[in-house]
Amino acid sequence: MSEFFSARYAGLIPYTPGEQPKDMKYIKLNTNESPFPPSPAVERAVAAESGRLQLYSDPENRTLRERLARRFSVSPEEVVVTNGSDEVLNFAFMAFADESRPLRFPDITYGFYPVFANLHGIPYTEVPLREDFSIAPEDYTGVRETVVIANPNAPTGLSLSLVEIERIVASNPENVVIVDEAYVDFGAESAIPLTKKYKNLLVTGTFSKSRSMAGARLGFGIGNKALIADLNTLRYSTNPYNVNRMTEMAGVAALEEDEYYMSNCRTIVENREWTTKRLQELGFSVLSSRANFVFAACPRIGGKELYLSLKERGVLVRHFDKDRIREYNRITVGTREQMEVLIRNIEEILKERSL
Numbered sequence: 001m002s003e004f005f006s007a008r009y010a011g012l013i014p015y016t017p018g019e020q021p022k023d024m025k026y027i028k029l030n031t032n033e034s035p036f037p038p039s040p041a042v043e044r045a046v047a048a049e050s051g052r053l054q055l056y057s058d059p060e061n062r063t064l065r066e067r068l069a070r071r072f073s074v075s076p077e078e079v080v081v082t083n084g085s086d087e088v089l090n091f092a093f094m095a096f097a098d099e100s101r102p103l104r105f106p107d108i109t110y111g112f113y114p115v116f117a118n119l120h121g122i123p124y125t126e127v128p129l130r131e132d133f134s135i136a137p138e139d140y141t142g143v144r145e146t147v148v149i150a151n152p153n154a155p156t157g158l159s160l161s162l163v164e165i166e167r168i169v170a171s172n173p174e175n176v177v178i179v180d181e182a183y184v185d186f187g188a189e190s191a192i193p194l195t196k197k198y199k200n201l202l203v204t205g206t207f208s209k210s211r212s213m214a215g216a217r218l219g220f221g222i223g224n225k226a227l228i229a230d231l232n233t234l235r236y237s238t239n240p241y242n243v244n245r246m247t248e249m250a251g252v253a254a255l256e257e258d259e260y261y262m263s264n265c266r267t268i269v270e271n272r273e274w275t276t277k278r279l280q281e282l283g284f285s286v287l288s289s290r291a292n293f294v295f296a297a298c299p300r301i302g303g304k305e306l307y308l309s310l311k312e313r314g315v316l317v318r319h320f321d322k323d324r325i326r327e328y329n330r331i332t333v334g335t336r337e338q339m340e341v342l343i344r345n346i347e348e349i350l351k352e353r354s355l
């Protein structure tokens with residue numbers, strides 16, 4: 001830390017992104033990216049737009065917001081687009097939480113939530129998940145706090161039903177409920193239709209997972225017009241050009257190829273079920289995931305040891321050195337071939353250990 005760093009941030013512990021080592025070629029199952037490339041139409045759109053980079057992007061992102069609005073049956077005024085969904089989450093925390101409206105989220109969830117809360121000095125409560133790692137909806141009903149729920153949750157992959165989400169939203173009319181749907185396309189129910197009924201619901205989404213665009217950084221928020229206007233106040237106070245021209249056009253092209261991406265999601269779901277079964281056969285306990293990853297622990301080998309042994313063999317998974325989940329690894333679901341390599345390596349690691 002330099003002597004110039006503001007005391008305001010001196011205690012900040014930043015988010016640690018998943019590792020991206022360059023020392024060898026890894027099978028990357030550690031950051032929940034899609035194993036499938038963007039559709040050719042997206043590549044063409046990016047190439048075409050790159051010839052116009054001398055011009056600023058449209059600060060209103062009208063074309064993309066209109067397409068998103070059509071895709072999700074809302075109006076463009078109910079949509080904001082951002083540099084990854086991390087950015088819309090950041091704006092939402094700034095906009096809808098403070099000392100008088102503290103935050104409430106699970107103790108095991110997306111690691112960026114406490115980072116954003118600390119960044120903005122917002123008090124927060126981390127509510128323990130149940131013993132089986134599920135979220136107890138009653139912990140979030142009538143709480144008079146700004147609620148943040150990832151649905152499906154990460155890194156567990158477990159989801160709440162739409163009825164449970166609605167109960168939470170309906171019971172907190174004086175606070176915003178933020179539902180982070182980064183992984184919704186892999187089998188959970190989206191709460192977007194509820195934004196018509198509840199003015200305190202903000203749903204966030206991303207093109208990073210189901211739409212193969214993690215590197216383009218494109219996220220969005222959908223909610224009541226007034227909520228979106230608040231987020232825009234913060235966006236225009238930070239960076240009105242937060243979504244660059246190439247990313248905007250890539251997003252538009254991706255929405256035109258929806259069937260390609262939704263079919264990839266179905267493949268991931270099949271691979272997830274295959275991987276879950278194989279891991280269970282090897283003695284793992286695997287949570288019932290609705291996301292593009294599985295969260296699994298093996299009584300025969302420690303979580304960290306498995307992570308390190310897989311890394312040595314060129315397979316990267318994500319291990320969180322955190323109470324309650326230390327024995328688990330979060331494994332992104334890739335192609336069937338990648339999952340076969342994963343399982344083969346785990347079998348070999350376990351065999352070595354039992355000799």
Ligand code: PMP
Binds near residue numbers: 084085150153218219
């Ligand atoms: N929410 C959750 C639950 C996530 O796991 C992630 C991915 N790290 C994000 C939001 C943010 O992803 P992105 O900024 O790429 O949209």
